[in-house]
Amino acid sequence: MSNIETLIEGLGDLGIELSVKQKEHFIKYKDLLKEWNEKINITAITDDIEIDIKHFLDSLTPIITKLFEGKKKIIDIGTGGGFPGLPLKIFNNELQVTLLDSLNKRIIFLNEVIKALELKNIDAIHGRAEEFGRTPKYREQYDICISRAVASLDTLSEYSLPFVKVGGYFISMKGSEVDEELKEAEKGIKLLGGKILKKEIVRIPNSDIIHSLIIIHKIQETPTKYPRGGGKPKKNPL
């Protein structure tokens, strides 16, 4: 059975105590992550302490924004092994979560975790963000779109902002050096109906790792021509 002492300690530093059930969920999730990672490539991080810091605690840093309280509807773009969407769901079971990734084997893994943890109001779906963002079922349906380690902010904004309702937020989890990327994405974010609210600097508890959360407010509908197809958001960012 996996150890989650570093996670428990790190959250303790923030004054947060996990329930028995939440602890069981994180342990089971970590067990499955390590087991599946031997068969398919999900993550390069496999050590108990590193998983706690670089996956679980890092995924939970957005809770400092207070935006993840209550029954929010959120989508995690390019979720990979479920980060940050799945730890956020374990933390606040009221969240209604969509996990999206273009690699089906990772979605199969996530569905196994969802089943093993008996989580409700969470879906793992296979596909590309720039395609789902054009369909009525997903477009402008979410209070929050969040993403970590998927693309540069200009490209990622075109993938992400179409999912967000007017009045909602797009949160991009980035490293500490993000100013250049922010500057390059500014014009596109405006075209997509967003407004950069702030850059929140966060230290991952129980570590010296500094990251930033870019918080973008959706103030207008995204024009229907976005997201563009044919790989344009990546090849030719706005």
Ligand SMILES: C[S@@+](CC[C@H](N)C(=O)[O-])C[C@H]1O[C@@H](n2cnc3c(N)ncnc32)[C@H](O)[C@@H]1O
């Ligand atoms: C480096 S991994 C990051 C995974 C996870 N967010 C994390 O931080 O551990 C990037 C993930 O984004 C997915 N991805 C890349 N482009 C995508 C797109 N256009 N739509 C959906 N998923 C995408 C990849 O399949 C991969 O699983």
